[in-house]
Amino acid sequence: YKPIDTSKEESRILTLSVDGSAYALLVESAEDMGHIERENYESVEKNNDMIAGFYKQQNRICQVIDTEAVCHSIALQSYTPIEVEEMNSLEETMKEHSSSNTTMERFLFFRLGEESFALPLYLTREIIFVPDNFTPLSETKEEVIGIITLRDELITTLSLPKVFGYSETLTEPQQRLLIVFHEGKSLALLVDEVEDVKDIPLDDLEQAHMNQKGSKIEALYKTQSSITSVIDSFYIRDMILQYHIQDEKENNFTKNEKEGEEMVEVVVFGIDKEEYALDIENVQEIIKYCEVTPIPEAPQFVEGMINLRGAVIPIISLPDRLGFTKNVTEESKILVSIIEDEKVGLFVDEVKEILSVENRFISRSKSEDSLFSEILNLENGKRVILKLRNSNIIDSQTLDKIRTEEEALV
Template structure:
């Protein structure tokens, strides 16, 4: 009886140990999935990031109308979809470059973008040299900034993201504290005065914003496409694609996304377009297909923008010779010169192909194990 009791006690201890181990593993798994999604960009050769929840949209750079007597970091005002948008030079605001002249012209390039941020219910456009990517990083990769990095108590720097064993550093900015309170009051007053001058009601802008869709837009050849931002997990530069034997035709191969091997679809091939050489502009948009992370290779990512739903319409049966209607959900018109084909990612693969993607992912996971 003693042996049986001892055996039972040992069994009970073993079960407890296993349960404890499982609980620890579950806790580790919970910790593992704590991530933050960032929009990263370049300023004077250094990489910075903003939490994606602070970013309303990303626009191509446009000249703003100067406002007499405005601070040196305010480039002017821009009218976007009946909305007055103050434009701020982020380098001047953060005192990253030497300001020897009060109104030195801003150097312009094709890569420059305006990131629209919401700070205390004021939409403000900040000019950056270049958008780098949209990515997810684990909380364990973010360290508090040391005194070396922070200039003063108003500095919006809230963390340092260390990637690739510290070879890649991203200065994480607090979107809510991007502009100090006193400077923000001045910008708010400037916008209010402009609205009065243009006879724009505050409610008009709010109603327009409520009836909008947010898109990530990208190019394939001469055409511009869009994917609802809620369908986009992140946007990365193209890394090494590994070909896999017996992969479905629509899969170029697999890529490593922070330790996860994910299938990659070449949208040019998928849409029946001629394939081209990849270059610095090539991007991989990560989406969720069949509950699996999947990469979509595109020629370049244009911007993140908001489009009024009134500007969106159902596509006709025939659009253009090089645009396949089966993948298109709707068409957005920004003006007479610019049209965006909005994709439904569920239509990118048919039922049979979705099954093939599922089987491919499961087979690849099995091989990895």
């Protein structure tokens, strides 16, 4: 092969670790990154060659390089990496400096196939159930499912699994539609499952240097157990503008904004067979249910406490608080909220959706002492959702007692 032209924008360096040593492979371009399906991989007998096997894709066969053989062939003494203490100390200094001024951004995490993805929450107007029917569109791309009507607004619906090359069916109960918006225009994106809402330090995002999935991925968020692909916000905005349906009359959402009509945004969750809600500004994160450490002499509805990234927070069982029986399932979630300047986790059976509700569908309680602040009357009275008053979920005296018990345990 000819020497690689490093002046070209497509050239990339792939870094890897073999036997505890770091190596870098210079390639002409990086095309894709993903998991190998075992049934499409065929290994070859070990010899002096540097090919470990072949991977069959739809239209081609890829040679799989034996990275161990390649790296051992160049592992000369002169290539052994050395530690540069001054550079390391400078890097650590920069990290310490940046950590004190870390910028946080809230992301919505969801699943496509078996992979984890995220996008900035500010792009998401609401999350809704998948309707039974879509209005089909003729002569459209494969990823276009059809049109839905949401409060008299016509919205194009795309299958995000198909956009990213995954298979898709419309039969899974955990599937949701993300209503994303930009410049008053909306688009519905089908995802396989909504997982979490998290505040992420932007310094923890690793820039995606490769042209992954056709410039759809902006960054990677890595933890010990998973890697999440962060979708480029500009790519989402471009899709919204591309697929927005230009209606002859302005839709209700845009009209309400122009006329100053306030919309209340809420997180809707289920307990037993009932639906409840919290203002979205009262929900910092949505995390999966995890093991809880009991707190001695706590009220029945205070389940215990968990360690969330170094912070100990109490967990309140909303089913017990509201008089239901707690039932832990795979759909169970913890809503991380702020009550009296204290982080508190609220256990719920499941998180259903994020809704924007017009004021005309809201009845407000006159009592400030009530646990429920508002009633959301939707779908012509067929759907009634009680919205909790965050400050009345637990009283200050009980919260002080929990703090004391936590300090004793920690």
